[in-house]
Amino acid sequence: MTGRGGGRISRRGLFGLGAAGVAVVGAGAATASAVTREAREHTPAAGASAASGSVPFYGGHQAGITTPAQDRLHFAAFDVTTRKRDELVDLLQRWTAAAARMTQGRDAGTFGAVGGDPEAPPDDTGEALGLPPSGLTLTIGFGTSLFDERFGLAGRRPPALADLPAFPGDDLQKDISGGDLCVQACAHDPQVAVHAIRNLARIGFGKVAVRYSQLGFGRTSSTSRAQTTPRNLMGFKDGTNNLKLEDTDMLREYLWAAPGDGPDWMDGGSYLVTRKIRMHIETWDRAPLAEQQAIFGRDKGKGAPLTGAAEFDAPDFAKTGPDGKPVIAADSHVRLAHPSSHGGARLLRRGYNFVDGSDGLGRLDAGLFFMAYQRDPRTQFTPIQRTLSAKDALNEYIKHVSSGLFACPPGVVDAGDYWGRALFT
Known part of the structure; x- marks a missing residue:
């Protein structure tokens, strides 16, 4: 079904017409529908209007970082299998175009899942037919291994993209760590997130291969003050002191790479650390409540520090109990992870539970x-x-099994731009 100039009607736009709308199209209103579709799909939204809405793709920073954390995750790391720089650039251009479409609720390719040549594979895998954008964001990162001799990028590796050191207690599995590229897909519908990664992998066939992927649910951090603090699988509120998108000054100081930090292709970007942390759930579930709370340094029900009454009360690390010992133990998670223990250093966390x-x-x-x-x-x-790996009492109940570090470039400005363009030009 085509519209003005032979353009195809969006598969989600088509499903959204309903029975009456389809009848009208059949009666000869395809052109009007296509014009409406073009206006809708090329008008940037102010933000995700609801769980089913869209998040703007173009901007100075990539979406999916300060975007209010969605409910679901599909994260994938890729190994680049081509050794040709121009093929890698072409792939990034094609990925960017597909990402711009999918985040706005469109098919990954021009002809979609059911159009085009019936004797050729479709431009889209089709499992998201009829589904709304669901707040989908796609965020790309470049791993340390991309900056080897293959593509002439060694001299453009940022100093901040230094390999992470080994930490005490790490039990890292090589096959689920690292990667030349990563793509983080977040959405409120898991099928939308899976669809996005699946189609990028499909487009990349012969140039990249999936190294590993991870599904996540139940965000474990809030990235906006409009969100409540979620709980991790140990039952505790997680990320109470996380950076929030409203913290403009702190985001400039702690989140975004600035001119002078490194190569200018990363100005406005950020660095992503991933760690898959397995919890010894069964052992934890047998620990007494008092021990669990002492390990975290928080009340399990309210999320308040053990020296406070409400979640966002500042912890009083100097306060002692009747026995003269600190109320918040020296090896508690909240104390060791607190910015005051690290010269004020902060992170913007976007973690997810997994099973x-x-x-x-x-x-x-x-x-x-x-x-x-x-x-x-x-x-x-x-x-x-x-500090955490050396002293945290929580280490008895967790194990780090994978690790990744990625340079996430600034956002895509417009349809003529692509992910990482400044790195390759």
């Missing part, structure tokens, strides 16, 4: 897929994690 079935021994393979954005991991994530 990947069981491990064959009757134990849940579950935990937290940690994601944190920052201006410089060397002065933010690394010192924080060094």
Whole structure:
């Protein structure tokens, strides 16, 4: 079905017409419908209007970082299999065009899932037919391994993209760590997020291969003051002191790469650290409530620090109990992760819960897929994690099994731009 100039009607626009609308199209109103579609799809929204709405794709920063955290995640890391720089650039251009379409509720390609040549594979896999955009955001990052000799990028690697050190207690699995590229798909509908990653992988066939992917649910951080603080799988509120999109001054200081930080292609970008953290759920579930609260340093019900009455009360690390010991223990998570323990360093966290079935021994393979954005991991994530891995009482109940570090470039300005253009020009 075509509109003005042979353009195809959006598959989601078509499903949104309803029976009466389809009858009108059949009666000869395809042109008017296409014009309406073009106006709707090329007018930027002010923001995600609801869980089903769209988030603008173009802007100075990539969406999916300060965007209010959606409910679902599909994260994928890719290995680049081509050794040709022009093929990698072409892929990034095609990915960007597809991402711009899908985040606005359109098919990944021009002819969609059911159009085009019936003897050729469709331009879209089709599982999102009829679904709204669902707040989909797609955020890309470039891993440390991309900056080797293959594409002539070694001299353009940012100093902040330094390999993370080994931390005490790490049990990292190589096959689910690292990656040349990553794409973070967040949405309120898991099928929309899966559809997005699936289509990027399809477009990249022969040039990239999926190294690993991770599904997540139940966001574990709030990235806006309009959101309530969620809970992790241990039952505690997580990310109370997270950076929020409303914290404009702190975002400039702790989130966005600035001129002079490194190569100018990263100005306005950010650095993403990922860590898959498995929780020993069954052991944790047998721990007494008092022990659980002492480990976190918070009240499990209210989320308040043990020295306060409400979630957002500032913890009083100097306060002691009748026994003369600190009310918030020296090895508690809230104390060791607090900015005051790291010269004020802060992170913007966008983690998600995961449950990947069981491990064959009757134990849940579950935990937290940690994601944190920052201006410089060397002065933010690394010192924080060094302290946590050495002293945190929570370590008895968790294990870090994967790790990744990615440079996420600034946003795509318009339809003539593409992800990482400044890196390759």
